[in-house]
Amino acid sequence: MFTLVFIFSSIIASAQKFTVSGTIKDKKSGEALIGATLVVVNDPTIGVVTNEYGYYSLTLPKGDYKLLFRYVSYNTQEIPVTLDKNTKLDIIAEPEDRQLKEVVVSSKVSNVRNAQMGMTKLNVQEMKALPVLFGERDVMKIVQLLPGVESAGDGNSGFYVRGGAIDQNLILLDEAIVYNPSHLLGFFSTFNSDALKDVTLYKGTAPAQFGGRLSSVMDVKMNDGNDKEYHVSGGIGLISSKLAVEGPIVKDKGSFLISGRRTYADIFLGLSPDTNINRSRLYFYDLNTKFNYKLTDKDRLFLSGYFGKDQLGLGSVFGINWGNATGTLRWNHLISPKLFSNTSLIFSDYNYNINVNNSGFSAKIHSEIRDWNLKEELDYFSNPKNTIRVGFSSIYHTITPGTITGANITTVGKPDNHTWENGIYISNAWKPNSRWNIDYGIRLSIFTVFGGSEMYELDAKGAIKDTLKYGKSDVVKNYINPEPRFSASYTLNENSSLKAAYTRNTQSLHLISNSTSSNPTDKWVATNNIIKPEIADLGSLGYFRNFKNNMYELSVEGYYKYSQNQIDYKDGANVLNNDAIEPKLLFGQGRAYGLEFSAHKTQGKFTGWISYTLSKTETQINGINNNQWYNARQDRTHNLSVVAVYEVNKKWTLSSSFVYYTGDAVSFPSGKYNINNQTVFYYTERNGYRMPSYNRLDIGATRQLAHRKHFTSEISFSVYNAYGQQNPYIITFQDDPNDASKTQALQTALFRFVPSVSYNFKF
Amino acid sequence: MKRSHIIYIIAIASFILPSCQKVIHIDLNSADPKYVIEGNISNQAGPQTIKLSKTVSFESSNVFPAVSSALVTVTDATAGITDTLQEGAAGYYSTVSMTGVPGHMYQLYVKAEGKVFTSTCTMPMPVTLDSLYISKSVFGNTRGAIVYTDPAATGNYYYFAEYKNSVLTDNIYIRSDELRNGQVIDQVLSRGGGESELNTGDYLTIAMECIDSAMYQYYFTLQQTKNQNAATPANPQSNIVGGALGYFSAHTVSSKSVLVN
The missing domain is CATH 2.170.130.10 (TonB-dependent receptor, plug domain)
Structure with a gap:
């Protein structure tokens, strides 16, 4: 009888669990810390990681605990907690002394x-x-x-x-x-x-x-802004200057951040005696803003926005501007200490405008992609072994493919394209025992193509056979793709682990570009009846090993990726004009595999890392290179980066980075001929050649300037491409200007010995 | 180097720091020689000429072997007349009696060294080049400017052959009526993509050719091939069947000349 009561009471006791939860924040700025860990001192296998809003929740049997807080560049803390009821515990994290911080x-x-x-x-x-x-x-x-x-x-x-x-x-x-x-x-x-x-x-x-x-x-996240005191920081550089202001709206309840940047290369252009240059307009600016406010202990609102614009122009003759604008309104709500909800309403826009004004002819070209997105996500901190995440995202895309308007010209354009991208997902971060960490989940992607824009039917040769008529609200096609996501680690011992992952991803918006450089007029095209969602399956395996109390981190990862419905252009396709794009495209498959090595030194006066990747990337598309597998442009066999930072003393920090990689796979001519009295080069295969390999060393030095009470500043010097390697930006072929009977290859290199100096301050 | 954004990059780079060009050696494969056809039938007085040659390797000098002793015929399919062309200078084949008529369809047949190449092209209706004058463009260069009236019907395409002191230059000027159908076009010839520039004292001739849409596509893609700034450069889209490079163009011509001063 006594034993029975004992067992019974112990069951009750073990069933009696309470939740400790709260937010982890920086002591000075009040910024929430993302991904900070909290573990139970006596049993470090029990623990939790803060989410994107710095929130954590840990459910444990009744008792007295010590929690250990750990986060890079913050002091480690032991926090005693007595769990006899659900407890709210916000943790104030103290940053490490600036001078002692030696981590890159x-x-x-x-x-x-x-x-x-x-x-x-x-x-x-x-x-x-x-x-x-x-x-x-x-x-x-x-x-x-x-x-x-x-x-x-x-x-x-x-x-x-x-x-x-x-x-x-x-x-x-x-x-x-x-x-x-x-x-x-x-x-x-x-x-x-x-x-x-x-x-x-x-x-x-x-x-x-x-x-x-x-x-x-x-995944980039903006600062929330300091909710304790006002700060101004800024920087002056050769190309641009920037200024940021942050501070509390109501102390400890809400804050704001406004940060702006503008380049002034155009001011220098105006000084040039060359009329081609001094009549140019050339600048960009960025504006980031964020506000957040704690409505109640359980509710917090965030509003963030980005606006950026580029302007290029030549007198009144030619102008192009482009830019992104984004806005995010988020509402964090604590449904219970174990259930965290975030609802987001997101706006995103990218557009470009071209103005041409040339001898009686003026035209404007406008193109845009615009998204409205509603997201809901629930984090359920079920128990120390399971954290479940459930949510959906629903994006309505509108693409304006590029309309041309102007005085005296025929308006050319296609109707807007509308699509709806939905994703529903569930995942669990599971720690079955002290050796395993398993994240698994599934995402169901549903991509709906609406009518209203022109859809085509193509014949066997890829020419337009018929234009299909759909109403604006007609559903042309639904693509439904389940995407499993799995990632696991097995701890071999205190310092090493094995990891494996398998993921499937799909992509329904595709960038159509046939340019070697990033071009503002590259087109985003949505999946439709002809262009299918791209699908990739990625499997990877890795071995991770740390030495000397995590001072050195080593890792090796291998991956294999197979992609379907990859898109490329037919030879000679003009993707710039307004004709239907579908007949110019070809579809095929891709494969990529590689080994990634990385060695980090994370602590000490001397820090840095070496990363090396050995890889292969190939494409197979019927209609290109006799339907054989060929190297993708970005197929780079070797890719090496070495980064080193040395803190000489409290004032000076020296740094350098070195990069080496195999040249891109490119198409060079295999012959030449004469037509209309000029030499034309003859191409036989796509990506059959290589650019020369690339290598570059950059060096830098930063000096902390006088440190007054609230004012800190530093000045940085750097030289990009310090030994002046002539890395070809582009290689072109031409008749030899000195000998018309010959042709030659000409390489253009852009950046050599580029010095810069910048001054940054904060008060 | 030739398209606007590259110019900007160079402009920025050359101002802030000198960009650096140098001639390099690249080992390029030599492909099997391919046949090249440059075929023109115009409404001007004959004879009309079809030129046959071959490709050479990149390392070779710019001497392109002529293809001789080929059988070359041009058929006016509308009128039902076939002309067998006679070889004059090596690789140059001339019509005997044929004159191009706007609206007629022409067929090319070439049999050279056992290979057969064919093509078809319809000569568009003529449009007159009303005037040619010299314009100093805002980009600071001297260029020809042309005036013509685009017909009311859509689907007109133009190629402007530029002759500097009677030599055909490497500029490829093309226009279509997609944006400005049926209007009087008074425009500077820009975006030719070539290296050739006009200077005071040059004698400029512009031959405006009315071409069909396939030839417009050919010249458009020839421009792209020459510009070499596409991520995947390729050969121009030819209207010749059988695997030859080049083109067969039936077009009308209207010319004007002016002295650059």
């Missing part, structure tokens, strides 16, 4: 324990030491130094992930899609690093809440 870009989460593979979180504050082109700190260029990520070209902010094309990267700013994340033809990204809080890159292995692109997700 590092994963904020221990890479051994985390289930996710192919994921990197960049620490935005800490990448400041790295040398950069024109002194512009650019997250998209830092990302290119990671294993499995390749630069799209010299100075270009675009990147390829595991052989994927540029348009296969989902780039999100506070959940809003950024369709063209570049300024000035790709040399700068739209992200002003001063306004950013967190940048996470998933290399094709994103969890189920992300969808819509094949190769990667770059």
Whole structure:
């Protein structure tokens, strides 16, 4: 009888569980910390990670606990908690002393324990030491130094992930899609690093809440703004200047952040004696704003916006401007301590306008892609072993394909294209025991194509056979794709783990571009009756090992990716004009595989990393290269990045980075002929040649200037391409100007020995 | 180097820092020689000429072998007349009696070294080049400007052959009536894509050709091939069946000349 009572009471006791929950914030700024860990001191296998809003919830049996808080560049804390009822516990995290901070870009989460593979979180504050082109700190260029990520070209902010094309990267700013994340033809990204809080890159292995692109997700989150005190920060560089203001709306309840940036290269252009240059307009600007307000203990509102514009022009004759605008309204609501809800209403827009005014002829071209997106997501912190995430996203896309209007000209244009992209998902982060971490889930993608725009039927040769008539509200086609997502890690011992992942991704918006550089007029085209959603299956395996108390992190990851419904152009296709695009396209398959090695040193005076990728990327499309597999343009066999940062003393930090990669696979001529009295080159196969390999060393130095009470400042110097390697930006073929009987290959290199200096301050 | 955004990149780069060009050596494969046909039938007084040649490897000098002793015929399918062309200079085949008539359909037949190539092209109705004058463009260069009246019907395509001191230049000027149908067009010839520029004292002749849509597409893609800024450069879209490079164009011609001063 006594035993029975004992057992019974112990069952009751074990059933008696309480939840400790709250938000983890930075002590000085009040910024919520994303991805911070909290573990039980006595049993470090029990723990939780904060979500995108810094929220955590941990349900444990009644008792006294000590929780250990850990986050990169914050002091570790032990927090005692007595759980005899549901407890709200906000944790104030203290940043490490600035002078002691010696970490560069590092994963904020221990890479051994985390289930996710192919994921990197960049620490935005800490990448400041790295040398950069024109002194512009650019997250998209830092990302290119990671294993499995390749630069799209010299100075270009675009990147390829595991052989994927540029348009296969989902780039999100506070959940809003950024369709063209570049300024000035790709040399700068739209992200002003001063306004950013967190940048996470998933290399094709994103969890189920992300969808819509094949190769990667770059999830960028803006700072919320300091809710304790006002701050102004800014920077003056060779190319641009920036200024940010943040502060509380109501102390500890709400805050704002406004950050702006503008280039002034056009001012210098005006000084040039060359009329071609001094009549040019050439600038871009960015504006980031964010407001947040805590309505109640359970409700918080966030409003964030981005607006950016580029202007290029020549006198009154020619002008082009383009830009993105995004807006996100979010409502965090705590349904219960274990159930966190976020509802988002998101607007996203990209458009370009071209004005031509030439001898009695004036025309305007306008093209736009516009999204309205409603998202709902629930995080259910079920128990320390399971965190369940359920949600949906519903995006209504409107694409204006490019209308031409003007005085005296026939208006040319096609009706707007409307599509509806829905995703429903469920995932669970499961820790069955101390060795396993498993994230699994599924996303169901439903892409609905509406009528109203022109749909075609093609014949066997790909020519238009018929134009199909659909009403505006008619559903032309639904594409339904289940996308499983699975990622697991198995801890071998304290310092090493094995990971495996399998994901399927689909993509229903495609960028049609036939240009070597990022071009503002590249077209986004939606899936329709002819263009199918692209599908990619990615499998990856990895081994992770840390040494010396996580001072050194080593990893090896291998991947294989197979893609269907890949799109390429027929030879000689003109994708710039307004004719139907479908007859100019060909569809096929792709495969990519590779090995990624990475070694990081994360602590000490000397930090940095080496990343090396060995890979192959191929495409097979009927109608190109005799239907054989051929190298994709971005097929780069070797890709090496070395980054080193050395903190000399409290004032000086030195840095350098070195990049080497195999040249792009390109089409060069295999002969020449004469037509209409000029030499024309003869092409026989696509991507049959290689650009010369690329290599570059950048160096930088940063000096902390006098540190007054509230005012800190620093000055940075850097040299991009310090040994002046002539990396070809483009290779062209021409008649030899000195000997008309010969032809020659001419390479153009852009950036050599580019020095820059920038001054940054904060008070 | 030739399209506007590349110019901007170079402009920016050359201002901020000198961009750097150099001649390099690249090992290019040499493909099997391919036949090249340059075929023109116009409404001008004959004889009309079809030129046959072959491709050479990139490393070779710019001497393109003529294809001799070929059988070349042009048939006016509308009138039912066939002309067998006679070879004059090596690779140049001339009509004997045929003159092009607007609206007529022409068929080309070439049999060279055992290979057969054919093509069909309809000569559009003529449009007159009303005037040619010299314009200093805002881009700072001297260019020819043309005036003509586009007919009321849609589907007119034009190619302007530019002769500087009686030599055909490498500029490819094309226009269509897609945007400005039926209007008086008074326009500077820009975006030719070539290296040739006009200077004071040059004698400029513009031959305006009315071409069909397939030939417009040919010249358009020839421009792209020459520009070399596409991610995937390719050969121009030829209207010749059988695998030859080049074109067969039946067109009308209206010319004007002016002295650059």
